[in-house]
Amino acid sequence: MQYLHTMVRVSDLQASLAFYCDALGLVETSRTESEAGRFTLIFLAAPEDLDMVKSASAPLLELTYNWDPEAYTGGRNFGHLAFQVDDIYATCAKLAEAGVRINRPPRDGRMAFVRSPDNISIELLQRGDRLPSQEPWASMENTGAW
Numbered sequence: 499m500q501y502l503h504t505m506v507r508v509s510d511l512q513a514s515l516a517f518y519c520d521a522l523g524l525v526e527t528s529r530t531e532s533e534a535g536r537f538t539l540i541f542l543a544a545p546e547d548l549d550m551v552k553s554a555s556a557p558l559l560e561l562t563y564n565w566d567p568e569a570y571t572g573g574r575n576f577g578h579l580a581f582q583v584d585d586i587y588a589t590c591a592k593l594a595e596a597g598v599r600i601n602r603p604p605r606d607g608r609m610a611f612v613r614s615p616d617n618i619s620i621e622l623l624q625r626g627d628r629l630p631s632q633e634p635w636a637s638m639e640n641t642g643a644w
Contacts, residue, residue, distance in 0.1 A: 503558040505577030507570055511563040518542055527551050536565040578619035586624040603638035607631055611644030619644045
């Protein structure tokens, strides 16, 4: 397993960049703006992690700025932790055996979401190409929120 990124929703992009980059010293490594989705994603890294970011695209802090104003309550400003795994199906099976509810099953062979005991959302991403769709995951419904 490899740690990828932590996503944090921000309500004021300029103030957030001033804090994370100017004050804290993180470095912007990439930016994506989605007009259709009405959001901006900015990935930041610690200066000492830049070589690792170039080779492995990790570890990163993802700032998500939604263009439409939203009051973030109940921890919604904190998005999720993301981890890359060698086999998304085996990982989800192991978690399910341990009593973890799979909130967003890996129907697509690429992505799943679970929650920690403290209700922190955890994104699991398949390393490399997505795996072929397989049961029981392909027909599982989402449960709860992630």
